[in-house]
Amino acid sequence: MENNFILQTRNLTIxxxxxxxxxxxxxxxxxxxxxxxxxxxxxGKTTFFNIISGIYKPQEGEVWxxxxxITGKRAFEITRKGIARTFQNNRLFWQLSILDNVxxxxxxHQHARLFDVLLRYGKIRKELxxxxxxxxxxxxxxxxxxxxxxxxxxxxxxxxxxRRVEICRALASDPKLLLLDEPSAGMSxxxxxxxxxDIGKVTExxxxxxxxxxxxxxxxxxxxxxxxxxxxxxKKIAEGSYSEVVTNPEVLEAYLGEELxxxxx
Amino acid sequence: xxxxLEVLFIALMLSSTYILIAVGFTLFFxxxxxxxxxxxxxxxxxxxxxxxxxxxxxxxGISNILPPWIWILVIIIGSLLxxxxxxxxxxxxxxxxxxxxxxxxVLVATVALGIIVRESVRLFYPEGSNPQVFPVFFPQAGFxxxxxxxxxxxxxxxxxxxxxxxxxxxxxxxxxxGLAIRAISQNREAASLMGINPDITxxxxxxxxxxxxxxxxxxxxxYYDVVKFDIGLMGGIKGFSAAVVGxxxxxxxxxxxGLTLGVVETFASAYIPGGMPYKDVFAFIIVIFFLxxxxxxxxxxxxxxxx
Amino acid sequence: xxxxxxxxIGLLFLLQTVFFGLIMVFLIVxxxxxxxxxxxxTIFISFLIVKLKPVNQFLQSLFNKYxxxxxxxxxxxxxxxxxxxxxxxxLIHMLFMAGLYAVLAIGLDFQVGSTHLVNFAxxxxxxxxxxxxxxxxxxFGWSFWVLLPLSGLAAALFGFLLGLPTMKTKTYYLSLVTxxxxxxxxxxxxxxxxxxxxxxxxxxxxxSIGGFSFGSVLNIFGxxxxxxxxxxxxxxxxLLVEFIVARRLxxxxxxxxxxxxxxxxxxxxxxxxxxxxxxxxxxxxxAFFDGLAGAIYAFSVxxxxxxxxxxxLSVIVITxxxxxxxxxxxxxxxxxxxxxxxxxKFQVVQSYRLWLFAIVILVMLLVRPKGxxxxxxxxxx
Numbered sequence: 044m045e046n047n048f049i050l051q052t053r054n055l056t057i058x059x060x061x062x063x064x065x066x067x068x069x070x071x072x073x074x075x076x077x078x079x080x081x082x083x084x085x086x087g088k089t090t091f092f093n094i095i096s097g098i099y100k101p102q103e104g105e106v107w108x109x110x111x112x113i114t115g116k117r118a119f120e121i122t123r124k125g126i127a128r129t130f131q132n133n134r135l136f137w138q139l140s141i142l143d144n145v146x147x148x149x150x151x152h153q154h155a156r157l158f159d160v161l162l163r164y165g166k167i168r169k170e171l172x173x174x175x176x177x178x179x180x181x182x183x184x185x186x187x188x189x190x191x192x193x194x195x196x197x198x199x200x201x202x203x204x205x206r207r208v209e210i211c212r213a214l215a216s217d218p219k220l221l222l223l224d225e226p227s228a229g230m231s232x233x234x235x236x237x238x239x240x241d242i243g244k245v246t247e248x249x250x251x252x253x254x255x256x257x258x259x260x261x262x263x264x265x266x267x268x269x270x271x272x273x274x275x276x277x278k279k280i281a282e283g284s285y286s287e288v289v290t291n292p293e294v295l296e297a298y299l300g301e302e303l304x305x306x307x308x
Numbered sequence: 309x310x311x312x313l314e315v316l317f318i319a320l321m322l323s324s325t326y327i328l329i330a331v332g333f334t335l336f337f338x339x340x341x342x343x344x345x346x347x348x349x350x351x352x353x354x355x356x357x358x359x360x361x362x363x364x365x366x367x368x369g370i371s372n373i374l375p376p377w378i379w380i381l382v383i384i385i386g387s388l389l390x391x392x393x394x395x396x397x398x399x400x401x402x403x404x405x406x407x408x409x410x411x412x413x414v415l416v417a418t419v420a421l422g423i424i425v426r427e428s429v430r431l432f433y434p435e436g437s438n439p440q441v442f443p444v445f446f447p448q449a450g451f452x453x454x455x456x457x458x459x460x461x462x463x464x465x466x467x468x469x470x471x472x473x474x475x476x477x478x479x480x481x482x483x484x485x486g487l488a489i490r491a492i493s494q495n496r497e498a499a500s501l502m503g504i505n506p507d508i509t510x511x512x513x514x515x516x517x518x519x520x521x522x523x524x525x526x527x528x529x530x531y532y533d534v535v536k537f538d539i540g541l542m543g544g545i546k547g548f549s550a551a552v553v554g555x556x557x558x559x560x561x562x563x564x565x566g567l568t569l570g571v572v573e574t575f576a577s578a579y580i581p582g583g584m585p586y587k588d589v590f591a592f593i594i595v596i597f598f599l600x601x602x603x604x605x606x607x608x609x610x611x612x613x614x615x
Numbered sequence: 616x617x618x619x620x621x622x623x624i625g626l627l628f629l630l631q632t633v634f635f636g637l638i639m640v641f642l643i644v645x646x647x648x649x650x651x652x653x654x655x656x657t658i659f660i661s662f663l664i665v666k667l668k669p670v671n672q673f674l675q676s677l678f679n680k681y682x683x684x685x686x687x688x689x690x691x692x693x694x695x696x697x698x699x700x701x702x703x704x705x706l707i708h709m710l711f712m713a714g715l716y717a718v719l720a721i722g723l724d725f726q727v728g729s730t731h732l733v734n735f736a737x738x739x740x741x742x743x744x745x746x747x748x749x750x751x752x753x754x755f756g757w758s759f760w761v762l763l764p765l766s767g768l769a770a771a772l773f774g775f776l777l778g779l780p781t782m783k784t785k786t787y788y789l790s791l792v793t794x795x796x797x798x799x800x801x802x803x804x805x806x807x808x809x810x811x812x813x814x815x816x817x818x819x820x821x822x823s824i825g826g827f828s829f830g831s832v833l834n835i836f837g838x839x840x841x842x843x844x845x846x847x848x849x850x851x852x853x854l855l856v857e858f859i860v861a862r863r864l865x866x867x868x869x870x871x872x873x874x875x876x877x878x879x880x881x882x883x884x885x886x887x888x889x890x891x892x893x894x895x896x897x898x899x900x901x902a903f904f905d906g907l908a909g910a911i912y913a914f915s916v917x918x919x920x921x922x923x924x925x926x927x928l929s930v931i932v933i934t935x936x937x938x939x940x941x942x943x944x945x946x947x948x949x950x951x952x953x954x955x956x957x958x959x960k961f962q963v964v965q966s967y968r969l970w971l972f973a974i975v976i977l978v979m980l981l982v983r984p985k986g987x988x989x990x991x992x993x994x995x996x
Contacts (some may be wrong), residue, residue: 096885118884127885134882136875140992146868147875151887155868157896164863171867173994194992216887343787405981410877411786412731413980416933419735419790423930427970541926545798548791583828585806590794599788600780 048107049074049253050095050220052248055104057094064090066277068104072220077246077254079268079285081261083298087277088257089131092222096128097121109219127208127218131257132227141208142193145178146171148215182210184240184248203234208240214245221245223256227263235260242267261289269306273297311456315578316571321462321531321572324469328524330554331476332517338493338557339513342403342414346422347521348544350395352537354522355442355529356429362443380445396435396511400600403514411430422544429537439536442529465527472520473563478602480559485512493557506608521547542588549595555605564606568594627681628688630674635692639699642706642956650960669951693851697833697844703842704867709959710842711915714850715908715950720935721854721861721944722904725897728941728990729865729873732894733786735929736777736793739800740902742924744770744909746804749816749919759822763910770906771899782891797926804921815920822914829914846915853911854948857904861944864900866993872991874898874942934972938979939986946988958964 048071055068065087072078080088093099096108099116105114113121127148136144153170160167183190185207197208208224213221226242227235239262245252246267258264264271264285271288273281275297282290288294329351335343361383365371370379402421406414430436446461480486490508491499500506527542529535546569554565568589577587599604641653664670678685718837719737725731744766751757751765781792804810811817821830821842829849833840864870872893875883884890913919931954939950958968979986 097882098884117879117889119887119889122885122887130882134885136878136882138878138990139871139874142995143871143874143993146995147871147883147886147888150868150872153868157869157900160863160869161860162869164867167863167867172995194994196992198695212886341792345790380705402977409984410731412727412733413984415733415790416937417977417980419930422970422978423973424977427967427973431967431970543790545794550796552788552791586802589799590665590801595795596780596792599784599792603784603788605934 047073048111049109050255051078051107051126052095053105053107054108055091055094056100057090057099057101059073064277065094065101068277068279070272070279072255074219074253074254075251075269077269079253079264080145080257080274081259081264081271081288082274082280083273086274087296088274089224090226091274092128092255092257095121096126096222119151122216125219126222127213127216127220127221129206129213129224129226131228133202133205133209133229135205137196137198138193139197141197141200142175142178143181143187144197144208145182145193145211145215146174148212149174151216160209164288178211178215178260181215182208185211201234202229203231203237206238208229210241210245214249219251219253221252221254223254223261225257227258227260235263239263239266309587313456314458315574317458317462318573319345319485319571320567321466321570322434322574323567325475325524325531326546326550326570327473327563327566328469328520328527329543330566331473331559332521332551333548333551334554334557334559335513335517337339337487337551338494338559339489340403340407340496342411343418343548344398344403344514345415345418345544345548346398346402346425346540347517348542348547349422349425349540350398350518351525351528351547352535352540353394353425353431353520354387354391354525355535355539356433356440356525356537357390357522358383358445358526358529359440359535361386384445384523384526385550387526388519391522391525392515392519395514395521398518399511399514403566420428423538426537426540433537436537442533442535445526445530450607456564461530465531468527472523476516476520477559478518483538485509489513533539546588546591549591553595553598553605555607558605558607561605561607568606572597623677624681624684627677627685630677631685631688631692640899641960642700642709643703647961647963648736648770649694653959697840697847698835698838701838701840701844704843707841707843707847709956711847711850713955714847714854715912716932716935716955717854717948718850718857718908719932720939720947721857721952722901722908723932724861724936724942724944724947725853725864725873725935726899728943728947729870729877730894730897731786731941732897733933734749734793734898734901735790735926735933737799737901737905738792738802738926738928740770740774740905740923741909741912741928742800742921743773743922745919746816746909746911747906748792748905748910749819749913750810752819752914753816756890758908759914760824762914763907766910767906770909771903775895777902779896781861782894782898782925788814788877793929794926797929800923801925804924811920812923815918815922816913817918819913819917819919821917828957846911850911853907858944860900860949865942865944869893869896871993917981930969931972935975937976937984940988940990941986942990943986943988946986949988950986 050070050072052068052070055065055070056063068091070207080091082088090099094101097113097116097120100115105112107113108121108124108126111124113124136147153174155167179193180191182193186204189204189207189211197205200208210223210226223242227238230238242254242256246254256264256267268285271283272279272283273291273294275290280297281291281294283291329348331348332342336347365379365383376539398421402417403414406417446464449460450457451460453458480489488499488504489512491502491504492506492509496506499509509558525535528539550569551562552565553568554561554563572594573587573591576590577584637653637657641650644650644653644824664674696710697707719741723734723737726734747769748759748762748766751762752759777796781789784792805813821828823829827875829845830841830842833844874884875886875888876890876893882888912923935950935954936947937952939948940946952970958965958971
């Protein structure tokens with residue numbers, strides 16, 4: 044596999060029962076790139092993320108990350124190698140505080156062993172304290188309110204703040220690849236504006252971080268993505284810049300279906 | 309020396325009673341993704357309620373006036389209906405409040421419910437801690453087919469179970485309510501958008517499952533001739549195990565699972581010397597084996613959660 | 616300024632002493648009416664304290680300011696209890712049992728409270744610890760002090776082996792397996808010849824330390840304490856160790872990852888947490904302490920039988936965790952204590968005990984599912 048791609052998939056395929064959710068997918072992302080991933084509902088975008096992050100195992104094909112074959116590896120192993128993600132339906136740890144959530148993002152670098160916890164407790168406490176400071180730093184970079192309120196339970200937050208915490212948690216693991224799954228889902232236009240600023244801040248602070256972002260809100264894609272890929276029925280149907288992709292007739296058909304043809308005839 | 313076919317027959321009969329309980333577990337899991345740990349005790353209640361009805365019938369002298377098959381039928385149907393209703397009550401009180409809560413809540417709550425039901429019988433039913441004689445509902449005659457000896461009662465038990473299992477299949481597949489139950493199993497929101505009332509459907513599910521458990525209780529009571537307040541604990545665990553082995557949420561799985569468990573248990577206690585007291589252990593070992601190597605069961609569980 | 620400190624500390628002493636006095640009254644008094652009035656009085660007062668904000672805040676700030684003093688006074692009281700009760704060996708034994716259940720409950724809290732793993736096999740771990748200790752002591756004469764950690768390890772091994780295959784399965788399967796395993800262990804203990812069958816194992820000798828046998832009277836400050844006090848102090852020591860372990864686990868990434876698994880397993884995996892191995896760890900740490908408790912129990916009563924390790928014990932311990940507070944070690948100790956002591960006082964309803972426990976579980980789950988003392992938010996500084 045070629046080396047300047049941080050992520051590469053070859054012939055990636057997964058079925059669920061009779062449905063082929065991802066079909067012979069070849070996908071490449073470079074270091075530091077920001078890729079948009081769009082497509083109609085059910086086209087396999089989230090499934091693709093789930094395979095990359097190790098939640099699903101593909102039936103065929105390979106996934107290569109940072110020069111290593113990670114096909115079929117389990118989710119926690121993949122996270123420890125440097126892939127972090129957010130979820131469409133916002134999977135935060137609801138009964139824990141904001142700070143706890145971000146601290147858990149750091150787990151991949153610091154998984155504590157029983158021996159250390161029981162017998163080298165002082166060292167463990169110090170490590171946690173340092174991590175807590177780092178976590179507060181990450182939070183304050185995005186929003187001073189969040190870092191001030193870090194002992195609040197995440198269930199008390201607004202949608203925009205929740206998404207922010209999820210992104211902070213993902214960043215806390217110091218990833219090389221960040222997968223954002225419909226981050227603007229459920230947000231008002233103002234919140235979406237703030238989200239785009241946040242993502243801008245991420246790219247500023249972490250210039251080498253590659254990002255793949257699934258979105259339905261085209262404004263976000265237009266503003267943020269350097270390259271866009273379009274999925275339909277589990278296959279890649281177009282690739283290019285935003286303006287190229289948006290005028291591609293196959294893409295339009297995928298989104299609007301037969302109506303466009305009927306309308307035109 | 310017991311003949312192989314006789315053992316097989318007993319195994320089938322026992323299996324059919326397990327299936328009746330397992331089907332409840334699978335229905336409940338299919339409909340609302342929960343496990344009702346007190347379901348076995350619902351079966352026990354079915355048995356005890358029919359004992360109470362039998363007592364009433366004796367005392368009121370009805371048994372002398374009407375031919376036996378009439379009042380036996382009435383007793384059985386009456387117990388079933390009450391057991392079904394109790395099942396619905398249990399769902400409203402102990403399951404519904406925890407619909408949006410973590411799974412642990414409904415699990416522990418139904419375990420607690422089971423204890424309350426069991427202990428209530430032990431404490432408040434006269435002589436509750438002792439085994440109770442189960443009334444004779446079915447003819448006790450035996451008959452021979454060649455070298456084999458069978459009891460009429462066992463045939464009747466098997467026949468009733470098979471009848472009910474088929475009845476359930478027809479209910480699920482061919483009636484409107486059955487369709488509703490299948491719909492909410494697949495997708496509760498979509499079903500309610502189609503005009504199906506999920507609450508009523510859930511209640512119907514619990515009524516049906518509990519009714520079947522009730523009859524299982526009556527059949528088990530008839531087979532063993534005694535019942536005790538704690539038969540529901542074992543019965544429930546075995547019923548649940550059968551449902552799991554077959555594939556939780558899968559109706560045919562419940563049948564297959566019940567058969568597997570019943571056959572293993574009966575054959576183990578018949579043919580393994582000294583195996584009798586351990587018959588329950590064999591059943592559990594099968595379950596644990598399945599959970600380790602094939603957790604989705606023989607025929608596969610329902611779909612996983614959406615990520 | 617000094618006067619204010621003394622005044623506040625004095626007030627703290629007074630309040631605590633009154634509370635301890637209530638506890639003493641509750642323990643000593645025998646008339647049901649009086650016991651009930653103490654219980655309801657305490658509930659009423661606690662209710663008031665919780666609801667009346669100014670009182671609540673005042674008390675909280677008082678305790679927070681002089682935490683160390685309050686703690687010392689509390690610890691002193693606990694240590695001195697047997698002296699105050701030196702005429703009632705039965706009460707001291709009851710306190711010992713409360714401590715034993717607290718050990719079981721804190722262990723179970725790792726699984727049920729922190730991780731939401733429903734485990735009904737506490738009685739099995741406990742029984743394995745007890746029988747390991749009893750069999751080796753009675754048949755081979757091994758010393759208690761060797762058997763204590765050994766029983767813990769035996770139970771932990773069992774927990775580990777049990778956890779290994781079951782951790783990959785879902786919650787409801789886990790509860791089924793743990794119930795089944797509990798029943799299997801009970802059946803085996805009841806039927807195997809070398810475990811003594813239904814008669815169990817008798818004649819377990821008393822432990823001794825440096826020539827002093829645990830069966831002999833304890834002489835402190837001229838007072839003669841019945842031998843039950845020896846076991847009371849022993850269980851306090853174990854409880855202290857377990858408490859420290861529990862606190863350390865809680866305040867580390869291990870405890871945090873357990874909570875993460877509780878809240879969202881998939882998200883937890885995606886933070887790099889090996890969910891299966893974390894769950895197994897919850898399993899065997901729980902089992903270890905259950906095993907310790909089992910060994911201590913065996914040696915304290917001298918005779919064990921399968922009846923002591925029935926499914927109901929698992930249910931009782933889960934009740935204590937649910938009532939006390941899931942994920943809150945102190946809460947769980949409190950839950951274990953009241954759930955041991957209160958039923959003991961109402962001997963007349965002994966046969967209703969299980970029934971009442973189950974009703975309490977249901978009520979608690981419906982009304983206050985997080986327990987009397989819910990888990991607190993972690994502080995890192």
